[in-house]
Amino acid sequence: MIKNRFQYLAPTSVEEAANLLAASPGDTEVIGGGTWVVVEMTAGDRDPRRVIDLKNAGLRYIREEKGAVVIGARATYTDVVRSAAAAKLPALVAMAAGVTGGGQLRNRATLGGSACYGNPSSDVPGLLVGLGATLTVRSAGGTRSIAAADFFTGPLRTALQTGELLESMTIPVPAGMKQGYYKFKLAESSWPICTGTALVGADGSATVTIGAANCRPVTVTGSASDLDGLARAAEAAITSPFSDTLADGEYRKQIAGAIAKRAVKAAV
Ligand SMILES: Cc1cc2nc3c(=O)[nH]c(=O)nc-3n(C[C@H](O)[C@H](O)[C@H](O)COP(=O)(O)OP(=O)(O)OC[C@H]3O[C@@H](n4cnc5c(N)ncnc54)[C@H](O)[C@@H]3O)c2cc1C
Structure with a gap:
C-alpha cells in the first residue's frame, strides 16, 4: 500500500501532461506502466506530491513513418510483439518477447518507462542505441530530439531534463541489413x-x-x-x-x- 497521499492526474494529451509537469516538476512523478515507479512508491522510496499517469495521453501507438518505426512512450512490450509495424524490426520484437516477468509485466510495462528509468541492466537501452533510435522528449516549451546514444548518460541517469517527458522513440528500418x-x-x-x-x-x-x-x-x-x-x-x-x-x-x-x-x- 502507498502510505502517503498524492494528487493523481491523468491528462488526455501529451501537451497537457507537459504543462502539468511544468507547473511543479520537482515533486511530481510521471507514470508509464507503473511497474517500477509504483513499486518504489509502495516501498516508500519515492514520495511524490503529484503523479501524472500518461495512460490517457495518447502515447500508446506503434506506426511506420517514412522508413522508420515510431513507438509512443506508452507502448508496451506486448504491443511491440503484436505490431505489424514493429515486425520490420526483428531485433526489437525479439527483445520485447524476451523480457521476463511474464504476460502481466509485458502487458503493462512500457518501452518508454524502461528508457526513462535508465537501468543499465535492462534490455531497452542497448536495443535503442543498437538500432540507432532517436527519442523525442516534450516539455511545456515544445519538443526536442535526442539520439539514443546520448540519452543514456549513466546508471539510472538519462538526458531528460527537469520538466521533460518522453513522447516517442523513432527507429529507422535498416534497409538491406x-x-x-x-x-x-x-x-x-x-x-x-x-x-x-x-x-x-x-x-x-x-x-x-x-x-x-x-x-x-x-x-x-x-x-x-x-x-x-x-x-x-x-x-x-x-x-x-x-x-x-x-x-x-x-x-x-x-x-x-x-x-x-x-x-x-x-x-x-
Ligand atoms: C518482474 C519484473 C521483471 C522484469 N524483467 C525485465 C527484463 O527481463 N528486462 C528488462 O529490461 N526489464 C525488466 N523489468 C523492468 C521493466 O522493463 C520495467 O519495470 C519497465 O519497462 C518500466 O516500464 P513502466 O512503464 O512500468 O515504467 P514506470 O514504472 O511507469 O516508470 C519508470 C520510470 O520512468 C519514468 N517514466 C515512465 N514513463 C515516462 C515518460 N514517458 N516520460 C518520462 N518519464 C517516464 C517514471 O517516472 C519512472 O521514473 C522487469 C520488471 C519486473 C517488475
Whole structure:
C-alpha cells in the first residue's frame, strides 16, 4: 500500500501532461506502466506530491513513418510483439518477447518507462542505441530530439531534463541489413546480464551494441567474417563495467565478446 497521499492526474494529451509537469516538476512523478515507479512508491522510496499517469495521453501507438518505426512512450512490450509495424524490426520484437516477468509485466510495462528509468541492466537501452533510435522528449516549451546514444548518460541517469517527458522513440528500418538480438541471463526469470544488438550489411560489415555490461551501452564495428576481432573490440569497449546483484562488472566485460558473436550469429 502507498502510505502517503498524492494528487493523481491523468491528462488526455501529451501537451497537457507537459504543462502539468511544468507547473511543479520537482515533486511530481510521471507514470508509464507503473511497474517500477509504483513499486518504489509502495516501498516508500519515492514520495511524490503529484503523479501524472500518461495512460490517457495518447502515447500508446506503434506506426511506420517514412522508413522508420515510431513507438509512443506508452507502448508496451506486448504491443511491440503484436505490431505489424514493429515486425520490420526483428531485433526489437525479439527483445520485447524476451523480457521476463511474464504476460502481466509485458502487458503493462512500457518501452518508454524502461528508457526513462535508465537501468543499465535492462534490455531497452542497448536495443535503442543498437538500432540507432532517436527519442523525442516534450516539455511545456515544445519538443526536442535526442539520439539514443546520448540519452543514456549513466546508471539510472538519462538526458531528460527537469520538466521533460518522453513522447516517442523513432527507429529507422535498416534497409538491406540483417538484425539480431541476443540476451544472456542467469535464469529464465532474471534480468539481462549482457545483451547484444547486431546489424549486418550485405557487404558483411557488422555493428554490435553491447547493453547491460557497461554503465552506458557501447557500440563496436567490424566484419561479420571476423567474429574474434569483433569480440575483442566488444570486450575492450567495456570501460565502465556495470555491477549489480546479478553479476559483477568484470564478469560482464569478460562475456561481452561472446555475446557480440552470438548477436551477429542471430542476425545472419
Ligand atoms: C518482474 C519484473 C521483471 C522484469 N524483467 C525485465 C527484463 O527481463 N528486462 C528488462 O529490461 N526489464 C525488466 N523489468 C523492468 C521493466 O522493463 C520495467 O519495470 C519497465 O519497462 C518500466 O516500464 P513502466 O512503464 O512500468 O515504467 P514506470 O514504472 O511507469 O516508470 C519508470 C520510470 O520512468 C519514468 N517514466 C515512465 N514513463 C515516462 C515518460 N514517458 N516520460 C518520462 N518519464 C517516464 C517514471 O517516472 C519512472 O521514473 C522487469 C520488471 C519486473 C517488475
